[in-house]
Amino acid sequence: MTSQELFENIRRKKSFLCVGLDSDIGRIPGFLLDKEDPVFEFNKRIVDATAPFTIAYKPNVAFYESRGTTGWASLEKTAEYIRNNCHDIILIADAKRGDIGNTSMMYAKAFFEGRSFDAVTVAPYMGEDSVTPFLSYEGRWVILLALTSNKGADDFQYLADSGIKLFESVLLKSSKWGSIENMMYVVGATRAEMLGDIRKIIPDHFLLIPGVGAQGGSLEEVVEYGMNSRCGLLVNSSRGIIFADSTTRFDRVAAEKAEELQQQMESHLYNRGLLQ
Secondary structure: OOHHHHHHHHHHOOOOOOEEEOOOOOOOOOHHHHHOOHHHHHHHHHHHHHHHHOOEEEEEOHHHHOHHHHHHHHHHHHHHHHHHHHOOOOOEEEEEEEOOHHHHHHHHHHHHOOOOOOEEEEEOOOOOHHHHHHHOOOOOEEEEEEEEEOOHHHHOOOOEEEEHHHHHHHHHOOOOOOOOEEEEEOOHHHHHHHHHHHHHHHOOOOEEEEEEOOEEEEEEHHHHOEEOEOOEEEEEOHHHOOOOOOOHHHHHHHHHHHHHHHHHHHHHHHHHHOOO
């Protein structure tokens, strides 16, 4: 999927919502536990309910690989279901991989060949040769961790050398490895005030913004500081949608929560002149 195709999907669906499938088996509705694959059944119902309002799904790989082969099977079935039933969706593996080049090559193969994801989150700490294997796949995306919203982000990401913060150095250097057609960046919504500075460095890249909803991030601030002339945002909500209800109505409530966000996003897109 090209950046233009992604923007066209945003305009067509009037949404830049990404739904995070952080599908913790300990939190899914109990009545699903007697299913052959409870996590897949949960994901399937969430996808069916929220697909009209979203342009991306982001399974957090940790919630699957922690369950061994059973969890990997759930992830593979989820990815296959989305790929076969949601042709306008960008499918993101939230895996946060990052290792030496030949290992990264195998990680890229696992997600881009073995499971047909469109994008994978990657940690930049080990530098260019740990990232470029992911960039070798035509039509696929690297989503590089730039500025995260967890408390520990202060330990390293804001450290400055000659007036340049570490996360700014990551942006400056890594933007030369790829392009706006194959590289996005993760920026936490709870750091939305930093988006203005980030946009000065990477004005045209898409940003994946987690933290809106249950983590307290503000959609209004994300739009104010981060939206560009082609939207340039994928705003993720996970727990606030998928775990909004634990009854037999969980999927319908998820749809309601997703639609609420979509309607807010539609308003922002109109206000920015990105919709007619």
